[in-house]
Amino acid sequence: MSGWQPGPVQPPDPAGRRRLDQQPSPRRAAASTAALDLTDGEWHRLHPATPLLKGGIVFVVILGIFVNNAREQLLQFFIPGPDGHRGGGGGDDGDPVDYVLNHGLIGLVLLGIAALLVVIIGIFYLSWRMNTFRVTAETVEVRSGIVFRTNRRARLDRIQGINIQRPILARVFGAAKLEINQAGHDANVPLAYLRSASADEVRSEILRRASGTREAANPQTGSVGQPGTGVIEQRLNEFLAEPLGEDGQPPQSVVHMHLGRLIGSAVLSGFTLFMVAIVVAVVVSIVTTGQYFLLFVFLPTILGSFSYYSRRIVKSLRYSITSTRDGIRIGWGLLSTSNETLPPGRIHSIRLSQPLMWRPFGWWEVKINRASHSSTKGADNQANTTILPVGSKDDVVRVLGLILPELVGLTAADVQIEDGLARGEFSAPEVVAAQPQRAVEESTRTLSLIEAGMTSAGSEGGFTTSPRRGQVLRWFSWRRNGFRTAPGALLLRKGAIWRQLVVVPLPRLQSVGVRQGPSCGDCGWPPRAAHRPGADRRQHRSDRSAGRHRLLRDRGSRCGRRGAGRPDASLARRRRAWRRRRSSEPAAGGVSGRRAGHRRTLVLPVDPSGRRAGHRRRALALPATG
Amino acid sequence: MTTRLDLDGATWTRISPKYKWPEMGSYALSGLVVAALSAFTWFSGQWWSYALTAAILVVTILVVAFVPRRVRAIGYQLREDDLLVRHGILFLRFVAVPYGRMQLIDVNRGPIVRALGLSDLKFVTAAASSAVTIPGVPAAEAEKLRDRLVELAESRRAGL
Numbered sequence: 204m205s206g207w208q209p210g211p212v213q214p215p216d217p218a219g220r221r222r223l224d225q226q227p228s229p230r231r232a233a234a235s236t237a238a239l240d241l242t243d244g245e246w247h248r249l250h251p252a253t254p255l256l257k258g259g260i261v262f263v264v265i266l267g268i269f270v271n272n273a274r275e276q277l278l279q280f281f282i283p284g285p286d287g288h289r290g291g292g293g294g295d296d297g298d299p300v301d302y303v304l305n306h307g308l309i310g311l312v313l314l315g316i317a318a319l320l321v322v323i324i325g326i327f328y329l330s331w332r333m334n335t336f337r338v339t340a341e342t343v344e345v346r347s348g349i350v351f352r353t354n355r356r357a358r359l360d361r362i363q364g365i366n367i368q369r370p371i372l373a374r375v376f377g378a379a380k381l382e383i384n385q386a387g388h389d390a391n392v393p394l395a396y397l398r399s400a401s402a403d404e405v406r407s408e409i410l411r412r413a414s415g416t417r418e419a420a421n422p423q424t425g426s427v428g429q430p431g432t433g434v435i436e437q438r439l440n441e442f443l444a445e446p447l448g449e450d451g452q453p454p455q456s457v458v459h460m461h462l463g464r465l466i467g468s469a470v471l472s473g474f475t476l477f478m479v480a481i482v483v484a485v486v487v488s489i490v491t492t493g494q495y496f497l498l499f500v501f502l503p504t505i506l507g508s509f510s511y512y513s514r515r516i517v518k519s520l521r522y523s524i525t526s527t528r529d530g531i532r533i534g535w536g537l538l539s540t541s542n543e544t545l546p547p548g549r550i551h552s553i554r555l556s557q558p559l560m561w562r563p564f565g566w567w568e569v570k571i572n573r574a575s576h577s578s579t580k581g582a583d584n585q586a587n588t589t590i591l592p593v594g595s596k597d598d599v600v601r602v603l604g605l606i607l608p609e610l611v612g613l614t615a616a617d618v619q620i621e622d623g624l625a626r627g628e629f630s631a632p633e634v635v636a637a638q639p640q641r642a643v644e645e646s647t648r649t650l651s652l653i654e655a656g657m658t659s660a661g662s663e664g665g666f667t668t669s670p671r672r673g674q675v676l677r678w679f680s681w682r683r684n685g686f687r688t689a690p691g692a693l694l695l696r697k698g699a700i701w702r703q704l705v706v707v708p709l710p711r712l713q714s715v716g717v718r719q720g721p722s723c724g725d726c727g728w729p730p731r732a733a734h735r736p737g738a739d740r741r742q743h744r745s746d747r748s749a750g751r752h753r754l755l756r757d758r759g760s761r762c763g764r765r766g767a768g769r770p771d772a773s774l775a776r777r778r779r780a781w782r783r784r785r786s787s788e789p790a791a792g793g794v795s796g797r798r799a800g801h802r803r804t805l806v807l808p809v810d811p812s813g814r815r816a817g818h819r820r821r822a823l824a825l826p827a828t829g
Numbered sequence: 830m831t832t833r834l835d836l837d838g839a840t841w842t843r844i845s846p847k848y849k850w851p852e853m854g855s856y857a858l859s860g861l862v863v864a865a866l867s868a869f870t871w872f873s874g875q876w877w878s879y880a881l882t883a884a885i886l887v888v889t890i891l892v893v894a895f896v897p898r899r900v901r902a903i904g905y906q907l908r909e910d911d912l913l914v915r916h917g918i919l920f921l922r923f924v925a926v927p928y929g930r931m932q933l934i935d936v937n938r939g940p941i942v943r944a945l946g947l948s949d950l951k952f953v954t955a956a957a958s959s960a961v962t963i964p965g966v967p968a969a970e971a972e973k974l975r976d977r978l979v980e981l982a983e984s985r986r987a988g989l
Contacts, residue, residue, distance in 0.1 A: 386955075574955065713930045713954040714911075714961070719921040 241401055242338040242408045246346075249334055250396040252376040254327030257395065265316070276304065336394055338405065340412060343383055345392055357385050357392045359413040363575035364530075365406045366543040369399065374540070381405060384575035391575070410529035410546060456523030456534075457601040458594055462516075464566065468593035469515045471560040478508050519592040526605045533590055547609040549573055551711045555599060555657060557702040567599045567657070568592060571606075596657070603650055611691030611708045612646030613638075618691070619645070645690040649706075652689040656696045656704050666696055841904030841915065848965025849900040851941045853893050860889025905963050910985075912952070912978065914961050924961050929985035930954045934975050938968070950974060 241247050250256075302308075326349075334347040344356040364384040373379060378396035385391060397405060469475075481501050488497040523534040530546040552572045561567070569591035591602045616638055655664035662668060666685030673681040679699040686695050693712070695705040864885045870878035898918060905914045911927045935951035942949065942964075948971035950963045966974060 712927075714924055714926040716922060716924040718923075 241405050244339045246335040246337045250378045250398055252378055253396045254331045256373050343392055355392055362413050363549045364543055364545045367402050368541040370539045386574035456525055458524055458598045460522045464593055465516050465519055468566055469512050531605055550610055553706040555704045559700050565596055566593050569602055607646035607650055608642050611649050612642030614710055615645035615690035616641035649689040649692055656694050841906055844903050844965040845947055845967050847945045849897045853896045856893050926961055928981040931982040934978055936971055936975055
């Protein structure tokens with residue numbers, strides 16, 4: 204409480220949930236220092252309600268079994284039927300509840316259940332006692348387990364993201380689950396559960412340490428529990444409150460989700476097509492054969508579809524995305540909420556996609572690829588990688604506007620600055636000052652290229668597409684399949700029916716492959732795949748002329764260069780080499796000149812059309828020894 | 830096949846020709862096993878059951894006969910910034926992995942491969958789809974290559 208000072212920290216809250224006139228209560232002050240206590244490097248226990256929350260499912264199961272077996276009796280109890288007590292045949296019908304009732308064993312059974320509960324609660328209590336965590340200046344460490352002890356330590360500078368989940372039950376108790384995502388499968392560090400308010404503080408404290416600013420935490424800046432006189436009121440405030448951003452302000456989302464659009468996007472999904480097909484099949488089978496068996500086969504699927512729709516809609520209802528000092532923050536969920544923060548530099552690629560049926564409305568979905576795997580399930584029950592479930596083109600632009608500056612803008616700006624420094628155009632301090640602005644400028648250029656590429660086809664928007672003869676293999680998409688370079692990124696455009704546009708930042712390219720199968724052997728357009736992190740995902744496959752290919756592969760590998768000491772220097776060299784190459788790329792069928800005196804010399808005998816005899820050997824980009 | 834992809838002026842380091850023996854052996858063995866399994870269909874007394882076995886044997890012989898050619902097609906080169914690996918005759922595959930992207934390098938030695946004094950190298954990047962293997966590298970060379978690549982990867986490490 205030592206660092207706490209009452210001051211004009213609370214901004215006006217339009218919702219009026221906060222009381223500006225109220226003096227900070229001792230409870231509030233305690234809350235604001237809670238995070239400091241939790242991140243002071245000592246071992247701490249989790250929220251006292253943790254055993255109940257973790258064990259909640261067990262209680263529900265037991266209750267469910269009980270209710271399921273005793274439903275007759277319960278019905279009888281609450282709504283006495285006209286025929287009085289249903290005469291059980293001495294337990295002969297095998298109903299355990301009947302058996303118990305008829306043999307006077309109620310006491311014994313209740314005792315047994317109570318003993319079981321005590322044991323379970325005891326185990327959960329023990330596991331809570333043994334489950335401790337600490338946050339030091341460099342690591343976060345969790346110890347857990349009674350018989351099998353586990354100890355997981357994660358470096359703060361390797362954090363891929365922090366997710367705060369508040370399941371509905373936990374929200375009632377004012378608890379939250381903090382999950383620290385690390386790269387790799389099953390590499391997350393869960394802190395379940397923390398007090399709701401301190402979870403926000405712990406997150407911002409961890410992220411602050413992770414970003415390298417070791418400044419002493421100012422307790423005022425952290426978000427704190429709403430001031431409230433009583434526990435109930437405080438809970439209610441927490442429950443109603445928006446997930447807090449920094450400065451205790453509810454973050455302003457750049458995208459506002461409309462219910463109508465959400466419902467529309469769910470209804471107009473591929474899943475609906477599937478459902479319609481099933482319904483048609485069922486109806487046809489009933490009409491033609493008079494048999495109802497298909498109906499029973501598919502009934503669970505049809506019923507399950509409603510849960511799919513409702514989950515999809517409820518999950519995205521309070522969607523929000525904001526840019527905070529710690530990174531991009533995405534909020535989900537109406538009742539059970541989750542709130543994820545992605546620090547800068549943790550996004551590996553972006554994928555925009557548009558199913559066919561969304562096209563009339565101009566809706567798009569944005570997904571990202573990253574190295575960690577959040578345990579939050581997405582609407583489709585897959586690992587959640589969506590950052591914009593559905594949005595208009597404007598929404599996409601706004602979301603990308605948050606992501607791109609640090610994803611591709613910085614790379615591009617570094618390149619420019621290196622170029623400028625090399626030419627002696629400006630001095631180092633100027634560079635430092637200009638960098639953020641340049642990053643934004645460059646990302647704006649990339650963004651305009653992305654916008655142009657979202658719906659374009661052919662060479663429109665500067666994309667290199669599959670040659671016409673690729674039509675044999677890609678009937679519809681050969682004109683749309685294409686790639687182009689943008690400042691700091693590679694844009695992959697594909698899909699004529701399901702439109703997609705993938706943005707891969709150059710520093711994130713892992714490897715580039717070229718494949719040529721027998722069918723392509725004589726036509727020179729082998730499929731290409733650029734590999735990015737992420738489990739076994741082939742980002743892009745399309746047909747290209749061999750020469751473009753070669754260029755790309757060579758280019759891609761150049762992207763991997765990064766000096767250990769000064770990563771940006773090689774980045775710049777790479778970019779320069781790349782631009783040079785682009786400028787030496789002939790428009791059509793030409794031969795570019797050699798450019799001597801550079802690090803790389805390129806010879807590009809290109810015949811993109813490939814029709815001229817004697818030009819069977821197409822473009823070759825030769826990395827000369829420099 | 831004149832349009833096959835290749836890099837001009839590039840000197841590919843070929844893997845050891847000895848690698849064809851374990852490859853041929855394993856293909857021949859699996860072919861024989863499948864042929865033996867198909868022999869059970871002879872009990873049906875149908876003419877096609879014999880044809881099936883014969884077909885399997887012919888395919889096996891063809892595959893084995895092409896192994897030396899396929900082994901010769903496997904090559905790699907250490908370029909300035911990346912490791913370039915090529916595989917295949919009919920289905921060509923080139924993969925370029927920048928040194929800085931390599932996460933770890935495996936050296937595997939099976940019993941037969943070891944008897945011939947060879948090693949298999951496997952490179953893993955952060956993308957599962959871009960795992961690259963170079964089989965049949967002479968053991969001493971494999972160790973050297975691994976150390977060299979680790980060194981290169983270390984000096985050009987790019988953060989994930």
